Amino acid sequence: MEARLEEHLDRFGLALVNDKHKYRKVVAKKVIKKGTTVITSRPLCNPIIFPTHRSKHCETCFRAKGSTSHGGQAHDLERCSVCKKRYYCNRECFTTAWKGWHRWICPDKDMENLDYEMLKMVVIAIERLRNGSSSPSLTTSASGTSGTHIGDDLHQEVEPLELTEYVFSTLMGHEAVSDHAQLSKYREIATSVRDQLVKSKYPFKSPLSAGAPPSVQELVQYLCRFHCNNFSIHDTQLFTMAEGTFPIGALFNHSCRPNAIVMYEGQMQIVRALEDIVPGQEVCTSYVDNGVQRKERRALLAEKYYFHCMCPRCEQEEEPVDAVDQDQSQEASSPPQESAKPKWTGFRILDDLIEGEQDGPKDGKIDGEWLTRQFEPIVLPNARSLHTAGPEIQPPGLITRASFTSYLVHSIVPLIQTGVSEALYQERLFRIYRELQMTPHASPKPFTTTVMTNATSFFNTCLEHGSWALASKIGMFVLAQYLMIYPRHHPLVGLHCFTLAKSLWNDVEGGLSSVRLSHEVLLLAKRILVVSHGTKGQNGGLVEEVVQFLKTVETELG
Numbered sequence: 001m002e003a004r005l006e007e008h009l010d011r012f013g014l015a016l017v018n019d020k021h022k023y024r025k026v027v028a029k030k031v032i033k034k035g036t037t038v039i040t041s042r043p044l045c046n047p048i049i050f051p052t053h054r055s056k057h058c059e060t061c062f063r064a065k066g067s068t069s070h071g072g073q074a075h076d077l078e079r080c081s082v083c084k085k086r087y088y089c090n091r092e093c094f095t096t097a098w099k100g101w102h103r104w105i106c107p108d109k110d111m112e113n114l115d116y117e118m119l120k121m122v123v124i125a126i127e128r129l130r131n132g133s134s135s136p137s138l139t140t141s142a143s144g145t146s147g148t149h150i151g152d153d154l155h156q157e158v159e160p161l162e163l164t165e166y167v168f169s170t171l172m173g174h175e176a177v178s179d180h181a182q183l184s185k186y187r188e189i190a191t192s193v194r195d196q197l198v199k200s201k202y203p204f205k206s207p208l209s210a211g212a213p214p215s216v217q218e219l220v221q222y223l224c225r226f227h228c229n230n231f232s233i234h235d236t237q238l239f240t241m242a243e244g245t246f247p248i249g250a251l252f253n254h255s256c257r258p259n260a261i262v263m264y265e266g267q268m269q270i271v272r273a274l275e276d277i278v279p280g281q282e283v284c285t286s287y288v289d290n291g292v293q294r295k296e297r298r299a300l301l302a303e304k305y306y307f308h309c310m311c312p313r314c315e316q317e318e319e320p321v322d323a324v325d326q327d328q329s330q331e332a333s334s335p336p337q338e339s340a341k342p343k344w345t346g347f348r349i350l351d352d353l354i355e356g357e358q359d360g361p362k363d364g365k366i367d368g369e370w371l372t373r374q375f376e377p378i379v380l381p382n383a384r385s386l387h388t389a390g391p392e393i394q395p396p397g398l399i400t401r402a403s404f405t406s407y408l409v410h411s412i413v414p415l416i417q418t419g420v421s422e423a424l425y426q427e428r429l430f431r432i433y434r435e436l437q438m439t440p441h442a443s444p445k446p447f448t449t450t451v452m453t454n455a456t457s458f459f460n461t462c463l464e465h466g467s468w469a470l471a472s473k474i475g476m477f478v479l480a481q482y483l484m485i486y487p488r489h490h491p492l493v494g495l496h497c498f499t500l501a502k503s504l505w506n507d508v509e510g511g512l513s514s515v516r517l518s519h520e521v522l523l524l525a526k527r528i529l530v531v532s533h534g535t536k537g538q539n540g541g542l543v544e545e546v547v548q549f550l551k552t553v554e555t556e557l558g
């Protein structure tokens, strides 16, 4: 099986190599262009839709209620009349689920525990596979069976389920370092699932299972693996809706500055390249939101994945630039000089920048007046200034929300619009970080993560109230913060641009200049979303929406 895995990865131009710190890592063997599929991964068992989302998606094909993908007709969902918990778009989807797993889960109607459900589903999926039952059909909007067309560029094949199961068996569970309370909770769940399967007379017919479900110990191992390998499945808009086990996708390690992203087409997982990846480079996704501070990211990664992150954004702990400079100056036998340079270089500067105090009015009451006072000074950029890379923008003398927005947007947007290389982009970004660090800033510091979180929610509030002019200013500020923090083709940046463009379009007070700016921001949204979402399948539908909207705006602009 190991050879089959190697062969499978090789077909995608990837290799799995051992790593001292990470156990294994996936590296590229060929150039993987940004916006293309790195690899696809199938779920080991039917993913578990969160209870809050059950009535909105078909359990089998994951299509959303009201979507028009079944023969062009918006379809409704029907609920299973026995458990009254799970929904399907038609008889066919229901029968597929019923035969595969639903009838064994249906009696647990009062059980609302994700680990419990996932464990039972995985045991059933593995047993079905071992006793040679036809593998559960994999239905996605972009794919049906093997040899499917996923992403923009590739006719990739879905890996055989035996390989999925094998890779699952190799994943790390970190049982040895798991917390006692957690392990005892897992033992309880494992015992309950095992008893349930025995009571339900689930037919364990395969020679490997010898008539019985796996032992409690084995089931605890599965649960440990779920803990540090499972994925939250999100929709096109990045709203999480389900959880699933995607063993091939779980081979990718984490970076706080990822070069790949995980997307979904129905039940299929797609790893997409966010930048060109060169041979020998590790392909990394991110396990946490890159918008939170290092301390928080590290705590999350340690708690759930049991490692201390040393990615390019987190590392350099031992070697600040000052120390390196001093060593060099000593070598040259000249006295150490007072360095005006900041402490860190590259991405490592970013987390010091975004740490900081709370945002908000002193009395804690956020109202329209406060919001207007904070964001009104922002001057929306002229559309033309975003289109081409002009002379380098000089940092302002004092960083306020307004000057920060203008500086970031004018410095970075043209670099994305003109598609400069990632190396050049990073070089420019690092210079911006350094300049931000060395320039005095107003209080509260405009670029902290707390400020960003608050501004994002103010933006949404203004959109809900139809306060387009203010929403557009806040939205531009949020864009500036996203550009500073997230990889340039991150889907969150693209989605935000799309919403911001709609807000600008609606801002009639802004007149033609607002329409022009909306057009420019839409072009940016398209450039980013083509990379993050692609142009095919459900995700490609979003790019199609942007294109349609662009046509409307272009008609207005004549």
Ligand SMILES: C[S@@+](CC[C@H](N)C(=O)[O-])C[C@H]1O[C@@H](n2cnc3c(N)ncnc32)[C@H](O)[C@@H]1O
Pocket: 021, 022, 023, 024, 025, 170, 171, 172, 228, 229, 250, 251, 252, 253, 254, 255, 304, 305, 306, 307, 308, 309, 310, 311
């Ligand atoms: C989803 S798996 C990734 C694949 C894993 N390296 C393997 O070979 O099976 C997650 C586990 O990989 C390791 N890992 C992932 N990213 C890492 C990183 N940036 N640094 C150190 N370990 C990492 C951790 O042990 C984590 O629990």
